[in-house]
Amino acid sequence: MSTSPSSSKSGIVLHLPRRLLAIVGIAFAVGLLLFLVVWLVGRKDNDFYKPQPAQVQQETEQVKPLPEPLPAGSAASSMPQAKPAPAGDAPKLVETAPAPPPTTEAPAPAAGSDGAGSTATALAPGDRPVPLEGQTPPPRYPPAALRRGDAGTVVVRVEVDASGAPAGVALVRRSGSRDLDRAAMETVRRWKFRPAQQNGRAVPASIEIPFDFKPGP
Template structure:
């Protein structure tokens, strides 16, 4: 028996000879065409600037004139501002400033507490006398009116040298506290001619009746 040859795992790819020949012919034809084209255009440059005649300047396009300062956004010239009228100095009279007002109060003449008061008419004797028109009548208490209380209250008044009551009290009651209280409150507002002695006002006392009667 003949020995078996070992299996070769490698494969070799071979082109046919006709394909190689055709490729060589195509490459040769392309190279020939390139040489012909290059030879035909070797004298022509890519770009040749035109020669200018000596001494002839090139034409220069003039730029547009700049807009004047008075031209607006629309390109139209605005009228120039009129010159302002010459200002002449004028004399202005200013009013004088008012004198500052002092916030400090003006000094007033001091009052002497020992100075005598305004003269008061004196009573004809040593008993004070009520001054007509300055003896307001007492108010009738509503509670006394509801209860039907009536009567006369005797009120004793001590009067100072200025004619003002210094002490007022009930000398004789009427039987109603409301009536007694109303009489005392009324007499406290009275004004009197003070009593006198040798032409000088002196303290004095007098008892006055206050009548409460329902009509």
């Protein structure tokens, strides 16, 4: 008995080995498990980053409106006005001229008086100046001239001004020793004189003074 082609095609059955079926089942289960894990993780991330709706707080207190500005006239009238001070209480400025400084007249020195402090201005009795006592120290003998044995007479001309001070010194006669001449001139420059007078007034004049230098024994 012969079989038809249709009956032979419908009767084909695939026979797969059990090991392959087990591998396919395990792979399917693993894929399903991974899908669930990924889905759960993605859901948690979406929940974490999901923005929270902002809570709008409504203000319960109402802002009070500002008072309306007053008109210019009413504002000026409400301010207290300053009262003028009475005329009697105002300070008065009194100008006074400064007092002139007192003038003092120096007393004129008396000519020819011998009182204390008038010795420098005392006049000489004539027209030639006179050396003052106690104001004419003697010359000092120069040590170098003394060692050499220098000796001699020096004549010095002194120009005395109206105040009795030496105004100029000049040699009239030399001793031959420069040290002796210099010592005589330096000594006369330190002297004080009574100035010469003319008609009762001090006038400048000159006088010649000799110095005799002699070394001692």
